[in-house]
Every structure is written in structure tokens, then in C-alpha cells.
Amino acid sequence: MHVIERDDVPEITSVVVDGAPHNIGLLKDFHRNPVLQQFVPEVARLSMSWVRLLPGEELSVHQHPTKSMIIIAEGTGRTMGDATTDIRAGDIVVVPPGSLHGFVGTAPTGFWALSVQFEGAGLYEDPDNARVVFDADRLDVELVRSDNQRFMREYENNALVRMIRDLETQSPEVRNRLLDHLQTWSDAFQRVITARIVGEADGPARKLAAEHLAEEIGHNRLLADIRDGREAQWDPVIAAVASWFVDRMTTAPSVERTVLAHLVLEGSGMVFHAAGVDAFASSEYFRLHDGADAEHLEMGYRELAERRDWTPDEVRGVLRQGWQMMELLSDRIAERARAVAVVDHAG
Template sequence: MNALQEIRQRNEEYMKNFSENRMVQLFKDGRTPEGLKEEIIQYGQVWSDTFQHVVTMRAACENDPAFRPAAEEHLAEEIGHNQLLQKLHSGPPKWDPVVAASSSWFVHQMQVLSSPERSALAHLVLEGAGTVALQAGSLSFPESEYFALHDEADEGHMEMGYAQLAAAPHVPAAQILEILEKGWKMVFELCNRIAQCAETAYSLRADDWQVGVGIKV
């Protein structure tokens, strides 16, 4: 097995594990209440907004001619997608310090990583996670333009990353595998936290409703 094959195999394993993430499972579960799904979207909006900064920062920092065209293409295709998610909830984004800090970590990595590492984090981790999460989300929001658009696009963006690494004159395999591990840990915890916040908020909303109708005191 060569380095690129190992990178692909490892990333596919991470994607499989990510399918067990709590947020993904809530999207897949047909019994998840509509109110809980809306809470997930409201907490997830912070990450969606920050992802715009991730792809912008990557394009701004990328000066390697072997990687810059894909970074610019990725940015052009992602611009404004967070506004489509905004249409799925009626309130403002819900802020949580862990979600905000975890999201900001990805922006910072685009400033400090090498070009191959940036590509792996953006295309293999984030688009890989997006492929899993958004396919699940399309089950909860079958009429959503946001989920339909990403369901089609994210796998292509992930393959773009593999193609970049394959074309690069040198792939630092150890560093790529390390950023895959770190990136997947971060995105797993980020999405778990979104689900945790959403479930807590929905539970409190249900308690408030029960108090209002005199069921619970």
C-alpha cells in the first residue's frame, strides 16, 4: 500500500466512524422531533458561518501554484451556502463557546499548515464529514436546497483533495495522517457538541411548554 492509498483508507475509516456521531444519528432517526432538528440547525449555523471563513482563509493563504486553483475553486463554489442554511430556521444562530472555539480552530489551521495539509483538512476531513452529515440531513430536510446542493457537491470536493495530493510532487504522508487524525477528532467533537446543545435546548423548551399548560410545576 502506497502513501496515497493509506491516506484514502484512513480517511474512509474516519468517515465510517463519523456516521455514528450523535448529530448524524439524530438526522437519520425519523423519530427526531421537528423542534429538535431546528435546534440542531440553529447551533450548527455558527459552524456554517465559520466554514465560510475557513475556505476564504485557505484561498488567501495558499501561494503554491499546485494547490491555489483548487482552493479558489472551492471558495467560489461555497460562497453564500451558509445563507441557504439560514432559511431552515426562524431565529438567530445559537452561540456556544465550545462550538465557536472548535469552529475557529479550523480557520487557524488554514493559516499555519502546509499546502498539502490544508488540502487534506479542507477536502478530506471537512468535505468528508460534510458528505456524511449532509446525506443524513437530507433525510430530515428532503426539500432543503442547502442539503440537496451539498449532497451533490461534497463528494466531488473530497475527490478534488485526493487528486491534488496525487498530483503533488511530494506528499508528507506522516503529516497528512496526523492532520487527518486531529481534524476528524475536532469535527467529531464539534458535531457532538452541536447535538448536545440542541438536545438540552429542546428539553428546556419542552419543559417550558409543559409549565405553560400546567402539566409540570
């Protein structure tokens, strides 16, 4: 969700028709703002509705599958959900698909707004089948999903992911060094998911952990098969990150283990292995992970949806820490792989 103030839309005051200038007052075309230009489709089936919220009246946090735009016509209010921002007449609230958002009117009059959708029927066109989700438990999971998807998008720009995506441009030495350090992490990953079972006392969560281990065990041997028998390379940073994950899997609360194992480890693996499939088209290691990681990720969301022993703030904090560790780990593998090229060049 993004709020664009009226002043952020460039203005024009005159146009030229048949060579003659004509005053048009002050006009602010939405397409002259880069965010709105990208958001508003060229061709659409518009649905438009007036919305009114009195002071203190709420449209509670919800989400819907289509993009929406709220244009504040008069009065004041406040957004809720992904972003909390005061809004006033002239503001434009851009709501992407799946964004968690809601509104409350503020004193003295609340606000009137124009709600616009661009894809199919309006959100409330059929009051008995509104195209929105208000359920609190589902919203908690979707809030976590939204955060995790953002972390995954950011991870796509990690040095390691960029390197493996462009591996054909790298020297054989860089390729080998990358795989050797990746092997060190893959071996450690097996210990991480094993430690999760050791530390898990909760029945359903332990069963989930066992299913996860059964699918993952032995995958590190597939990676060894494409490395021509070279030894894995020990590194203090990789070892430290692996130790952190093992510690969390044996001492952290059950829900934290689920978040780290499925949302962080499998989420980052999904991005990484998808990038590596083309570079290692004949490798069963990358092929298996490219399909399995997405299912393992969904396991985590389903587990969260079935539990009630967590809050979004707690889980989002764990999620952030886990992704920071994965960024650190991945940056280190890329750094060690590049170190070969630096040594060769210096020599």
C-alpha cells in the same frame, strides 16, 4: 487486513451420521470463525495459487480490487502495509478489497502459503496484466484514502449524524436548535475556506482553493432560508473549533490545508448531508451538498496524487487531528440540540 491464528478457528473431532458418531480427527471449518464466515462467499469462482517467499524476500506492499485470503502452510513471515504482524504455519490472512498489504519471509526458511481469490480471475493469472497496484505514489494516496474512509465510517455513528438521520422522531424544538447551531458552524465554514485562500501561496493549490470557495460561497444562506429568520446560536465550543480550522488554514503548510479542507471538512460533510437529505427533502442546501461533497472530497485525493511534498505519516497525523475536531464539533451541536428537550422535560 486481518490475521486469524489457527487456534482462533473452533474445532470439531467427530460427526454423527445416521445416528452413529464417527471420529474425524481434528477439523477446523473456516465457517465456524465469525470473521471468516462473513469473508468467504457462499458461491465463488475460486482461484488458488501456491506462494513461496524465501527468508528476506519481499512481496512489496500493494493492493487489488478483490478480496483475497492467504493461508500459511509452512514456515514463518511477516505482513506489511495496513498491519504489521508475524505470521506462521496455520495462520489465515484476510485481505479485503483495497487493503494495503505485503509480505516478507523470515528466517530460517521463509514460508509457503496458499493464495485464494473468490471473484473472477486470479490476481496473477495473466502475468502481463496482473490485477494489482504496486506504484508507490499511488499507494501513498490510497493509504490516506483508506484512513479517511475509516474515519468517515466512524463518523456515521456520531451523535449529530444519528440525530439528523432520525430527525422525524425529534421535537420541533430540537430540530430548530440543531439547525440554529448548524448555522453557526456553516457561517464559520465560509470563513475557513476563505482563510485558506488568504494563507495559500502555492499557485496550483491556491487555484484549487479558489475553485472550492466559488462552489461553496453562499451555501450558508441556503441554510438560513429553512430557519425562518431565527438568529444563529453562538457557542464557545463551536467557536473554538472554527478558530482552530481558521488558524490551520492561515499558518499550516499547503498540503495540510488541502487535507483539512477536502478530506476532513468535505468528508464529514458528505456523511452528514447524505443523512440529512431525507429529513430535508425540499431543502436546496442539503440537496446541493449531497452531490457536491463527494466531488470536493475527490479534489483532495487528486491534489495529493499530484504533489510530492508530503509523507503518509505526516498527512495521517493531520487527518487524525482534523477528524478529532469534527467529532468534537458534531458532538457539541447534538448536545446543544438535545438541551432543549432536557429543559422542556424538567419544566
